[in-house]
Amino acid sequence: MAPKQFTLDPGTRALLHDLGISTARVLRRAQLPAGFFAHGPVTLTTEEYYRFWEALDGEAADPDLAAKIGRALSVEVFNPPIFAALCSADLRTAAERIAAFKPLICPVNLDVAFDHADLTITFHWPEGPTPPPLLVAAELAFWAALARIGTRRQVYPTRVAMRRAPEPSTETTSYFGTPIREADTDAVTFSAEDASLPFLTEDESMWNFFAPELRRRLSELEASATTAERVRAALHERLPAGESSINAIASQLMLSPRTLQRQLQAENTNYQAVLSDTREKLARRYLADRSLPTSQVAYLLAYDDTNSFYRAFRRWTGLTPDAARNGDNLTAAEPV
Template sequence: MASKESFTLDPGTRALLHDLKISAAHVLRRAQLPAGLFAQGAVTMTTEEYYRFWEALDAEAADPDLAVRIGRVLSAETFNPPIFAALCSADLRTAAERIATFKPLIGPLDLDITSDHTGLTVTVHWPDGPTPPPLLAAAELAFWAALARIGTRREVNPTHVAMRRAPQPSAETTSYFGTRIRQGDADAVTFSAEDASLPFLTEDESMWDFFAPELRRRLSELEASATTADRVRAALHERLPAGESSINAIAAQLMLSPRTLQRQLQAEDTSYQAVLSDTREKLARRYLADRTLPTSQVAYLLAYDDTNSFYRAFRRWTGLAPEAARNSSHLTPA
């Protein structure tokens, strides 16, 4: 089972590479990973190894539209159990909520699902540390279009697709999504409310009832192994962009009282303020590495009341102003 520092490379990846006509052996060699990796079933990798695999896949294929090719060849047979089970849902909206719940069983990236009368948006939050390879981020977004089409048997197109490192416009990519990938503050894909509610022809609640107890059991085991500090960091990743950084807001999300939350953190030799500061620092380094984000926007994403408060905090962490850090090596993960 994957920890917050690791991803699970699903056995279905081997079938996916076969369908893409890409040599698994060549990709593993290029990524400096064991040649017999896929013979081991589900393989847990460090984040660095997982990212290296995707970078090697990108280099081996040498195809700027590889994410689209991945989306086109995806099938239910290549899905792992949580996603296969989500295909049993009534519609894309329900499937997205279920996948977001069980995504930690697949890897430590988190999904934020926003659904209202205007549409359904899936936003990907990556773990602290190195920036994910562009191919991995693009493939994650292509997956959602593929899932909608497999479930509905219709050519469902997103209304908006955005990436923090958007690729050069491509006719193939635009054709696949039905819209071009735009530069954005996060990797996210949006579907219209109508498309998000289209019935899945794969709906099978009896199959979901079969899968769900085991998925919940595995998720409970994973969450039980997570520290309180891990859970606070995960909640902060979700709440900071919404402008919420108070212990009251985070404790409420974790269904704890602020006093209980502080007591649990103290038992782990830390405090809420220490976890908040550490999370903000790591996110600040990641955001500032993206030169398209103005400093004022970074301050906003970290839930600071004003830019000056962010400047003071960043100087306290690094001894540098944010602009100076952008031109130095101080943006490597802390």
């Protein structure tokens, strides 16, 4: 994920007001201009975005702030991509739409996985400094708030996980309906039943009104990304479906395979190198989840069989997947 800028909506001021937190003091602590919100939506680099959330955490000095943010969220403080997603038929559809447009408003990519049992939304942050814990916790709280606003029901996640989980607290556990657990990824899971509850806010005509502008903005953002980054993002979507060929990825990016290779060569890399690097990082992340059998990891990485995955992993690390997992030698796992 390349360094980019992300929109911080003026509705943030209303949210801070509702929380009883001084916007001016947060901006001063974050070393941002005092009149930051004076002229509508503002954009922040990843560093500034993180600083804002660190300053908010420091100013509030409240271990339950993420839960309070979740309770304070309302349609009035949602920015256009989120408001548009609230027009969806259900949480599953909203999650898929938000995942597509999230890079416009926050330095994170979302993976959305849905099956007969549950809906899981996993966060992948950019390489470099780790995101502030308050930001991660607030992003997790957002999903419970969205589900409740859309369905007008008290929907609770079945699992909430963070890489830097806070100390358990009664208020936060009450908000989520479950403790935030320490894990190797930041993720929130809802039952398939809750993810399919109809949103009473559904308005397809409103979504059709917002979608073209969001797609235009997303196209501008993607145009600033390197070809290698675009290939990694496409692989993230296609590998679990068993597709790893350059033809499939080039087709998704609306390029010919030859043009794709030429653009990658201009960035001093090639398709096979990007594919291998993406698979290695995903493999480390998947293997850190001990509930996933190695055969399932191989499948998620689009290998034809488990032996092919074993050979590739040994080539990357000098270890078998089982040896790496048993020796906890997975600390190099990074977001793709």
